[in-house]
Amino acid sequence: MRALLLAAGCGTRLRPLTNVMPKCLVPVKGKPLLEIWLDRLTRAGAGPFLVNTHYLAEQVERFVDASPFREQVTLVHEPELLGTAGTLVANLHFFQGREGMLIHADNYSLADLSAFMEAHRQRPEECVMTMMTFRTDRPSTCGIVELDGRGVVAGFYEKDPDFHGNLANGAVYILSSDFLEMIGRDLGSAKDFSTEVLGGLMGRIYTYETREVFLDVGTPEMYNRANTEA
Template identity: 50%
Template sequence: MKALLLAAGLGTRLKPLTKIWPKCLMPICGRPLLEYWLGILKQQGIDDVLVNKHYYADIVSDFLQRPQFKDWVRSVYEPELLGTAGTLRKNADFFRENTMLIAHADNLSCCDFSDFISHHHNRRPPDTAITMMIFECQIPTSCGIVELDEKGVVIDFHEKVSNPPGKLANAAVYIVEPEVLKWIEENPHLTDFSTEVLPHFIGRVATWKNNNIHRDIGTVEMLTKAQTDSCSLPPWDDLDLWQQNFMKHPIHKSLSLQSKKFIP
């Protein structure tokens, strides 16, 4: 299995924080968000990973050149954002004939990823080509809500509608079979995965529910809440130069100041 971590976003809703630091590397309990994702993938034995970059690409590149990542994580720069489908198509040779895990690296997901992967390989309904992680959204009007059949297969999508039919939402974490990439290549006009690719596969998208933590850290309020989430990484060993510079970076003070608006 290979993986794509989408880390190129502008983080518009996180301003002013993203004026000085990329969204994908925002501190979560003192550690950069992208480090959580790479730790998850490494733990699951996924050691062939592609990260796309655009905004503050130089900072993301420096992060990925650290010794613990540089031998198994590749990165690609997008001068113009391609959308998830566009990124997959552009890098089709990297993924071809492989099952892929795709995740938006500006979300925080803490759950049993081994069970998520096992569900895709061993328990998803026959003839499904995608397994989508879902979660219970507390504000359904702000999420992409899914409707499921009795087998947990997606039968309809409702993207940020005023009267959603439930609370189960797309977490934007997927495991995808090679035929999906093949279809994307056959349709070169496609750019967006959730609104253009997924609808084509309605009836063939299995689901797995994350009952632990899934959080979009796209606003200062949500990023503040993430600081209390019970996700863990092993403690840092000897600090490398990147870690030392990160710990001194003004982003920590800026986040602390911005967070005060949301702390009772």
């Protein structure tokens, strides 16, 4: 299964650490985030991979060139950030008409990716994607999902200060070939995946909840937590 890893962000909330390295390369327990993703995906049988770059792109290029994944990774540079949906739309050809994964590679996750893929295979027929979810103790900083009895998304609340539970969108998705065709046809101008795409798919997104470590390491507090507690 091919995977597009979104890795181009500037990581402004992690400064000063990200003054000298891109967020996707910050180390967690001695390994860059991007290496952790590529290793775990490869072990689950996924690949090849497309990784977008923007901020300090030359560091990502050097990392990939020196890594054991270099034959499996293609880099695509964005002089101006296209947005999470915009990058997907611009690179639909990468999936070759088949289903694939879309991953925000600046999260730290130890989820069972093989189980995630199996959940996607068992999804209800009307669901065009499967979203990884996790439990958060900071719901106001996440996209919170509300599910029906089958584990299908019935409501979505993006960083809402009101409480809607603590089941959060992990921004890791398996996208069906039907969905990829649809987004290219009907949502070609979308920039943000969460706000411009997900809201129109209520009742068509299946979920898989990981009980393993899943942390947004976008702040110094959460980054330290990943390195000391997880």
